[in-house]
Amino acid sequence: MKIVLFYHSLASDWNHGNAHFLRGVCSELIRKGHEVKVYEPEKGWSLENLMNDHGPEKASEFQSYYPTLETNFYAPEKPDFSAMLSGADLVIVHEWNPHELVEAIGEKKKEYGYKLLFHDTHHRVVSDSDSMEKYNFSNYDGALVFGEVLRNIYLDKGWMSEVWTWHEASDAELFKPLPDVQKEGDLVWIGNWGDNERTDELMELLVKPIKELGLKAKFYGVRYPQIALNAMRDANIEYGGHLPNYKVPEVFARYHVTVHVPRRNYVKILPGIPTIRPFEALACGIPLISTQWQDKEHLFTPGQDYLVANNGEKVKEQLQKILQNKSLSGQLAENGRKTILNKHTCRHRVEELEAIVEQLGIAHELTIPLLINPLEA
Template identity: 50%
Template sequence: MKIVYFTHSLASCWNHGNAHFLRGIASELVHRCHRVDVYEPRGAWSLANLLDDHGRNGLEPWRRAYPELSSRTHDRDFDIEAALADADLVLVHEWNEPGLVARVGRHRRDGGRYRLLFHDTHHRAVSDPDAMRAHDLSGYDGVLAFGATLAAVYRRWGWGDRVFVWHEAADTRRFQPPRIEGQREGVVFIGNWGDDERSAELETFLLGPAQDAGLDLDIYGVRYPQAALDTLARYGARYRGWMPNASVPDVFAQHMATVHVPRRYYAEALPGIPTIRVFEALACGIPLVSAPWDDTENLFRPGTDYLLARSREEAAAHLRRLAAEPESRHALAEAGLETIRSRHTCAHRVDELLAILDRLDGAPAARLGTDPLTDDIRPAVSGTEIPA
């Protein structure tokens, strides 16, 4: 098949959590000999911020990790006919300009011979519903929602059985436990501060517990204002700044445990959506302690795959136990890894995507497309325009 994906950015993971899943899905499709063309808008804020902070060297980690992938930038008046020529499946991520979303929909409605899906991996459907409903999806065949509670929102908006739950997952080609275990020390948190959506929760379930347990705490992420940095300093946490997503497994391998603190919208308005951080941690075999989160879809096994804390005291107790009991750390890591490998890899999600196409088409998805690739892995798009 020829698959076209319009994303916010493939090249940058700066404050762009969808990058992990997008790269993993694209890589899996390419390894299955599909053609994947990825387009991102010129001047995307994630890429612009990455280049401002780290220059072109900031792009090297993802290029080394994903040599088979690349993307093209586009302007508002780009040649959409050429981009969508011979496409079998087109996916448009929700963090695109409404004009692009509508333009692709019109192309499909005016005779485009492909399936067109809108891919939503954010909480804006509940936090900013007017902005999401402003998207013209009248030409789309369906919606991919990254959780059942988000899918329910689209069903209320009239999508019925044309909205499909498509959870994020781990790219287990890259996100794996270390082949050789080394010394692990302290706790690590990977995540952005972000708009005060979880400021109090970070103190209650991360900063306070690590301090109470007497454990070193390293924090990686962006968008930490000075007030946040002052808070980290008050608890003795070490702020490390931005880290390339491709480097996450190496950092996890150096630490004894990590903590998941969901944003308030996911904990309250969209329960059951874990975000990519849970998949990453369990895939890398690091013990995970989580702030309150209701796994309404039974994706994982609370207490077996990860430890759930309902208070600062309980989180600190979990961290003390993990620090003192290597066997507990090992059992937790092995259980979480088992669940990821059995249910939540990007390979599983590609299988699900093909099954969704089967449902839409009433014919095996493998029959779609007239542009098979050879078994050789090659860049998804030649001549990338992302700065070298």
């Protein structure tokens, strides 16, 4: 298949978690012999912030980790749809795109003859419902959404007649244990602080337990307000700033444990949706403590793949268990990695996508993987 994708950015993951899954899926599609074209707008918000923080050369660094990937830039004020859409079998448009682009690509569908899917990996359905209501999905064949609760909302609102739950997953080729890396500390947390979406939770479930246990810890991410930096300094937590996602395995390998603290909307309004971070942590074989999140879709096995803690005292208790019990720590790491490899890799998601497009009427022969891996040719 020729697959054309419109996303905010492939090149930058600065406060842009969608790039994580996108890179892994595109890599797998290419491995399986599909032609992939990713388009992102010139001067996109995430890429501009990345280059402001680290310099223009940072924009292409991801390609040293993903050598088969490249991005294509278009002028958002005047997209060349003929160049971008000609010959496409499947087009996927992500929900970070503006309403005008979503509608325009829908209108071009009849002219170019592709199948068209919308991809939703965010909580805007509940946090910014007015904006979501303004999208024109009339020419779309369906939507890919990253949780069953989101799928039900799409169907209840009548936005689409076909909606598939398409969970995020880990690129297991890159996200894997690195046992030869020396440990540097006890706990690492990788995440963006954001817009006060989980400030209270981060203070209670991370900062306070770290301080009370006297752990050697480090946080990575962007958009940390001064109140967060002050609290971290008080708890002797080191701040590492922006961490490119492709460097996450190297960082996880230096620490004994990590913690998943979901944003409030995924706890209270969209329960059951796991964001990309737990998939990546488990793939890397670092013991994980998950707070507040309910695995309503039975993607993992709580207590075996990770430990659960829903308040600060329980986090302290679980941290002590992992840090003091090498047998438990090793078992969690092994179980988590095994679950990812069995069910939640980007290869699994590509196979799910191939099955979906066959339902849409794309010929079976277009979805058959090549017998030769293009990376090995």
